[in-house]
Amino acid sequence: MSLITINGAKKLKGSVRLQGAKNSVLPILAGTVLIKGISVIHNCPALSDATAAIKILRHLGATVSCEGHTVTVDSREITAFDIPDELMREMRSSIFFLGAISARMGRAVLSSPGGCELGPRPIDLHLSALNELGLTIDEGGGVLNCSCPNGYTGADINLSFPSVGATENIILAAVTAKGVTRINGAAKEPEISDLADFLNSAGANIHGAGSDTVIINGVGSLSGATHTVIPDRIEAATYLAAVAATGGKIELLNVIPAHLAPVLTVLKQSGCEINVSGKSIVLTATARPKRVPVIRTLPYPGFPTDAGSPLMAMFTLADGSTMFVENIFENRYKVVDELKRFGAKIYTNGRVAVVEGVKSLSGATVQCTDLRGGAALVVAALAANGTSEIGKISHIDRGYEGLIENLALLGADIKRC
Secondary structure: OOOEEEEOOOOOEEEEEOOEOHHHHHHHHHHHHHEOOEEEEEOOOOOHHHHHHHHHHHHHOOEEEEEOOEEEEEOOOOOOOEOOHHHHOOOHHHHHHHHHHHHHHOEEEEEOOOOOOOOOOOHHHHHHHHHHOOOEEEEEOOEEEEEOOOOOEOOEEEOOOOOHHHHHHHHHHHOOOEOEEEEEOOOOOHHHHHHHHHHHHOOOOEEOEOEOEEEEEOOOOEOOEEEEOOEOHHHHHHHHHHHHHHOOEEEEEOOOHHHHHHHHHHHHHOOOEEEEEOOEEEEEOOOOOEOOOEEEEOOOOOEOHHHHHHHHHHHOOOEOEEEEEOOOOOOHHHHHHHHHOOOOEEEEEOOEEEEEOOOOOEOOEEEOOOHHHHHHHHHHHHHOEOEEEEEOOHHHHOOOOOHHHHHHHOOOEEEEO
């Protein structure tokens, strides 16, 4: 089993070019199922989750080729409508394929999805919304047996929570539906706009993506498309947190600063100097972060839940206490016990975590609990005195391409072994 070994307490300095967004590329790859042609996806990150999505596409009958960060999908000959259990278990986002497969094939058979165990996610929102569009769902034995033999029909859908996944699944199902679909209370994350841009380039008619009302005018079919995935804002937040924790300086390239606004606000409040120019961000850290009274995770444009864990690791070294209030996932704090092994002082009560800053952390042997929790452990180990070993790093591979190599270029003493 692979480990990451880090000799910490070294200031990081240099530049990093961001990968394509994990949370964009997965629904986009699912969206290629709808296209009776060839899709060319640029800036596709080499992640285990993306590899799992490509395995699903090939199982469905698509021809997929990869060259560098470009993935080409020929989905003219989709023949299957099921996803085997072993593929569903590889990533939670496999649920995105439900809307796309059922829209293309008139039915879909999926098992319960895998991925990080962060507590209940609103998959019921996906199912109820697709049911309103005409999907019949027979659920039993951990299997979803779904059908819509006459295709989807547009409807007004009111989401009780702005779920990113549900919004994207509705869009995928509705894009070739008969009539108009209106999503009220839609999620507004940049990744939703990215999915809509991809589908529109293939001939879809989607308006309002990025707002709380998305209107999809169904079209008969989609043709081939070429699209470039947006930069990964959570990867950006992770590198910024690592540099802030180690007192260094970094320039992020290929970034969309507006997508990081709430994270940049917190980092400025912590004392970091931040300069934004075009598609680059330069962060210069202070010797020790200042406390920020409260950080609340919220749907976009609020502070992103996925950035909470890496910044929590940074604030373990702050001058004072910082309170985190998690409003998205109830089990986001699974990483806390592992952070305590470094000497961090963190107190949790339900969805609230209070991080009491300490003067220094010490190297520790820890294990990743989930994707972003794994990133938090890397941040803590980079800042800690001594040597740390991080296990179960398959979680990290799901969302970060070249993390070890990039950190080494920044001056970290880090290796995979």
